[in-house]
Amino acid sequence: AQSVTQLGSHVSVSEGALVLLRCNYSSSVPPYLFWYVQYPNQGLQLLLKYTTGATLVKGINGFEAEFKKSETSFHLTKPSAHMSDAAEYFCGVVGNTPLVFGKGTRLSVIA
Amino acid sequence: DAGVIQSPRHEVTEMGQEVTLRCKPISGHNSLFWYRQTMMRGLELLIYFNNNVPIDDSGMPEDRFSAKMPNASFSTLKIQPSEPRDSAVYFCASSLQSQGPQPQHFGDGTRLSIL
Numbered sequence: 001a002q003s004v005t006q007l008g009s010h011v012s013v014s015e016g017a018l019v020l021l022r023c024n025y026s027s028s029v030p031p032y033l034f035w036y037v038q039y040p041n042q043g044l045q046l047l048l049k050y051t052t053g054a055t056l057v058k059g060i061n062g063f064e065a066e067f068k069k070s071e072t073s074f075h076l077t078k079p080s081a082h083m084s085d086a087a088e089y090f091c092g093v094v095g096n097t098p099l100v101f102g103k104g105t106r107l108s109v110i111a
Numbered sequence: 112d113a114g115v116i117q118s119p120r121h122e123v124t125e126m127g128q129e130v131t132l133r134c135k136p137i138s139g140h141n142s143l144f145w146y147r148q149t150m151m152r153g154l155e156l157l158i159y160f161n162n163n164v165p166i167d168d169s170g171m172p173e174d175r176f177s178a179k180m181p182n183a184s185f186s187t188l189k190i191q192p193s194e195p196r197d198s199a200v201y202f203c204a205s206s207l208q209s210q211g212p213q214p215q216h217f218g219d220g221t222r223l224s225i226l
Contacts (some may be wrong), residue, residue: 034210043115043202043217044154051212090154098144098167098209103153 002027002095006102017077023091032094033074114220123224129191136205146202193225
């Protein structure tokens with residue numbers, strides 16, 4: 001079975017600052033990795049995914065993530081935070097079972 | 112394209128009552144998932160179906176919960192009898208496959224309050 005650890009349940013950044021949300025995974029088979037975003041009173045929306053190939057994956061809204069097998073990580077970054085990025089972010093892994101999510105990280109953006 | 116459609120969006124009922132949550136997956140998707148989200152437990156997978164067949168219901172909290180998928184375009188999650196601790200947001204998601212690189216697509220959820 002696979003698992004996901006998201007470091008930091010709450011991250012706060014200033015508008016315009018770098019966003020870094022951390023995700024580490026474990027999987028006994030080559031994983032597929034996902035980042036989802038949840039805005040208030042909405043469902044989860046896919047930000048980006050890693051399947052195979054290029055390890056740096058670009059997603060919507062200027063976000064990107066890098067798959068690092070040696071570190072079992074899939075951290076999410078955005079160079080410059082915008083107020084509209086305030087939301088809950090979930091990292092997920094698919095290995096030999098369906099998608100398993102981390103506990104989520106709430107991102108606050110300060111003006 | 113229509114996404115995953117859940118109904119109702121909000122449900123408030125008294126404990127002991129039967130609650131039925133409904134989900135219409137994206138057409139052509141073969142897998143359907145039910146999740147529960149609470150502050151305490153986060154996002155929990157309750158059950159998932161492949162081709163209308165329940166594959167894993169180990170996340171269903173207890174016998175008061177049941178889920179069905181009578182056809183490819185409709186699923187229900189039923190709680191009978193409901194209890195205040197069942198209050199949560201329930202999400203339905205669908206995908207082309209239950210494992211592999213295809214992402215899950217989520218509905219907007221049903222916010223359930225049991226008084």
